[in-house]
């Protein structure tokens with residue numbers, strides 16, 4: 001029989017694939033609008049396409065298992081040591097490495113209600129105990145989380161900003177939380193959407209690493225850098241923690257294409273700026289249109305927005321699918337009245353709003 005933790009697992013529900021819906025509706029996939037996975041609507045930059053083409057001849061070789069060149073580039077970019085970096089097959093991979101390094105059935109991991117689904121999944125897969133702390137205003141209640149730490153707590157996962165709610169925590173809030181956490185507890189600050197956030201009080205987790213050696217900051221190339229399909233993310237931590245994570249990871253966990261494209265993406269400042277500008281404009285557009293429809297949403301600093309329909313949102317999700325628009329139900333996050341929509345291009349956002357208007361008529 002499988003491990004008890006595995007028997008209790010519910011698989012991660014990803015956004016519905018475009019091809020699948022196109023086939024169901026008998027539509028050209030080009031006609032489908034997918035705003036379901038917080039992907040970058042810009043698509044890959046020409047520099048990434050050229051990098052992929054140049055790397056094609058290398059695929060008969062294994063990638064560099066240590067990711068030497070990418071770690072060097074990241075270390076320079078982030079002003080940290082290469083030895084502090086752990087690369088992953090997406091930041092999901094790094095989150096799992098952390099769970100496998102620190103959790104077992106006699107320990108517990110803590111996370112917030114409505115927080116990113118991989119925290120409970122990784123915890124459950126290790127057979128560890130769950131400490132799910134009720135949210136406050138849809139975000140993390142750090143005071144309650146600090147109070148709830150027990151001698152069993154090994155990891156606290158914090159998403160800043162959080163997916164799917166888009167809520168964020170200030171430098172002062174993170175600081176006072178870290179100051180209350182025993183040094184034996186690992187705090188994971190998941191900054192998957194870091195590059196999008198513009199609030200002046202939003203902290204750069206890396207600036208806290210020196211003061212808090214139990215902190216691990218995770219980031220990704222999947223969102224603002226536009227490389228979701230290549231699967232590459234990373235953590236920055238103390239050298240000691242990175243050494244432990246390195247023992248657990250698969251020998252070649254980040255593929256050749258991902259490594260070279262991530263380096264190129266780091267250098268492609270123009271693409272990043274364009275992504276951020278498009279997201280800022282798209283968020284404002286969506287917020288205005290949603291308000292005009294008389295609907296409420298949770299204010300978000302990410303590249304997505306949760307809309308509150310004040311009723312079971314699943315029929316609305318399904319009606320949108322019939323219109324060729326894929327968004328994300330978040331009932332599994334204990335948010336059955338909300339749907340999460342990712343920020344798309346101006347045309348995609350408008351297509352979503354038009355479909356939603358028809359559905360709500």
Ligand code: PMP
Pocket residue numbers: 038089090091092093116159161162163190192219220221222228231232233
């Ligand atoms: N953390 C958060 C908060 C996320 O929303 C996501 C993407 N859904 C991830 C981590 C993982 O992304 P990836 O594995 O593509 O880096």
